[in-house]
Amino acid sequence: MHKGKGMKFVGDSRISAERKPNIPKDYSEYPGRTEAFWPNFLLKEWLAGSVFLVGFLCLTLAHPSPLEGMADPTDSGYIPLPDWYFLFLYELLKYDFASGPYILFGIIIIPGLAFGGLLLAPFLDKGPGRRPHRRPVAVGMMLLALTSVIWLTYQSASHVDWESRAEANKPVPPSEQVNIDTDSEGYAVFENNCMSCHGEDLQGGAAGPSLVGIDRSVDEVKDIAQNGTGSMPPGQFSGSDEELNKLAEFIISVNKEE
Template sequence: MHKGKGMKFVGDSRISAERKPNIPKDYSEYPGRTEAFWPNFLLKEWLAGSVFLVGFLSLTLAHPSPLEGMADPTNASYIPLPDWYFLFLYELLKYDFASGPYVLLGIIIIPGLAFGGLLLAPFLDNGPGRRPHKRPVAVGMMLLALVSCIWLTYESASHVNWEKRAEVNQPIPPSQQVEINKEDPGYAIYKSNCMSCHGEDLQGGSAAPPLVGIDRSADEVAKIAQNGTGQMPPGMFKGSDKELEKLVKFIMSVNKDAK
């Protein structure tokens, strides 16, 4: 179409010339089976996600993650544990049917069937109803998976002494971290007698607690070095009395700086 000099207007038959209001379609013909994505479905998803996020953040603030110290490869008595969201798989491997000669069942076949079943649940139960009693297969499989994960996680966590584990493997808090004077004569004695368990900077290890921030007198530290305590056997210190005095003086000076 020509209008004016050199001006051309080109129309596209695929674009409607009539403007339609931005109103979702009428789904009244399908009651309970479908709904408009915007804003009905999207609003419900947003509300559900917000409630979960607020609850998760509140949980992390109320119960911070238990951090442990640095790994000590020389400690054969330390039992490593996976993170809490893998504890149910860890517990599964303790049962006879999923361990030993049947370990492949525990690490591949059983988890594979469980997760594969959850993926196939929508296809195994594809009825038009949305209420739980109309989707017995999918709802039943989901409840079975949820109960199994909760029970196995509980069973795994109940056999662990978390207080003792945290006490032994707890790293030094930032407020108690101090600079270690490695030129101190007592540090050389500490290095040859205590470093293998308590760490280079007295930060503790997987088998021994930190030596920074302890509430002990000099006599108590000397007795523990000679006689041991808890998991520490006697006779770990193999120096002379003068070396023991230098060691105790070094440890007490570190703790004095940490206060």
């Protein structure tokens, strides 16, 4: 310490006692290789995120999400579907290699490998370049994942009539509900053969139309139960002729009471 120079106390020898202004380093000597996080890199990220957000908002306005009607806990014939952002996994389970005896491949192994590969992509491709053609592994895995998700989602959504599902899944107002004798023998036959598609109140569901308000005779109902009609395939009824007759009479009786 020299006289007149003052004293300086430093708690850590690795910290300089001189205060320096918080100014980003000059990266001009490294053109195209690196840049200051603030504000250069952060501004680019914000602009890219803003463009994506605006595009996504425009897409939702032009094509609203395929939502269904309000949930009805009394509809036992309802067939649920996952939300639109999980439809690609739902579609994957329709393929032979990911369903049936290979269901574990569809619900655990294939999704696990896909998401695990995306997590490992930065470690598998350690190239210093930032352009896509200099990162073939990471870019290739991301393009494969993005293409698969878009294609599977499109395939799943294109086979679903969302408007019909929303209309069929609307709760039935109390004023429109019909009185059904659940203790009758015909209802027991209906429960074993028809309820899964037409609902416990005969109001229909996603897999079958309503049986209330139909103008059919007993013989016509019996014929439809055995031979099918429209999208209903034949052979849906499994029972004796006596049970078939009770079923048809029960359905007709419900429509008469209405």
